[in-house]
Amino acid sequence: xxxxxxxxxxxxxxxxxxxxxxxxxxxxxxxxxxxxxxxxxxxxxxxxxxxxxxxxxxxxxxxxxxxxxxxxxxxxxxxxxxxxxxxxxxxxxxxxxxxxxxxxxxxxxxxxxxxxxxxxxxxxxxxxxxxxxxxxxxxxxxxxxxxxxxxxxxxxxxxxxxxxxx
Numbered sequence: 001x002x003x004x005x006x007x008x009x010x011x012x013x014x015x016x017x018x019x020x021x022x023x024x025x026x027x028x029x030x031x032x033x034x035x036x037x038x039x040x041x042x043x044x045x046x047x048x049x050x051x052x053x054x055x056x057x058x059x060x061x062x063x064x065x066x067x068x069x070x071x072x073x074x075x076x077x078x079x080x081x082x083x084x085x086x087x088x089x090x091x092x093x094x095x096x097x098x099x100x101x102x103x104x105x106x107x108x109x110x111x112x113x114x115x116x117x118x119x120x121x122x123x124x125x126x127x128x129x130x131x132x133x134x135x136x137x138x139x140x141x142x143x144x145x146x147x148x149x150x151x152x153x154x155x156x157x158x159x160x161x162x163x164x165x166x
Contacts, residue, residue: 011161051100072140082147107148
């Protein structure tokens, strides 16, 4: 993404079914960790998938089954930096109009890989010394940006759609 914006729009997204599934997931993480999980507002680029298919999804919001293999395995990736999501991951609809999502993500107790990667992950690793419990998510740094990866589709909820024209 380069150049100046010709237009910029932020839309609040409301999907009661997805929000309910997200809240149930947050409550489950809370029960497992005996504390309210850490939640963050993070950016998500959908590449060639129209964001509408995600934020209007009745059964799934961010569907891990549609995720591609990445640096930290097959999960749904979210970035702390909007530029990262816009640069190569934004959905292009037409006339140089692009979209990304802002999601509330229950990252909870996450495993921080820093710059180390593990593309074989299909879920977060086990907690140290506890083979029966896992981290809630994974985090790492790529291209100078901290990213978080979830492996449970209900761990994130689309809150805003950012649409911009360059």
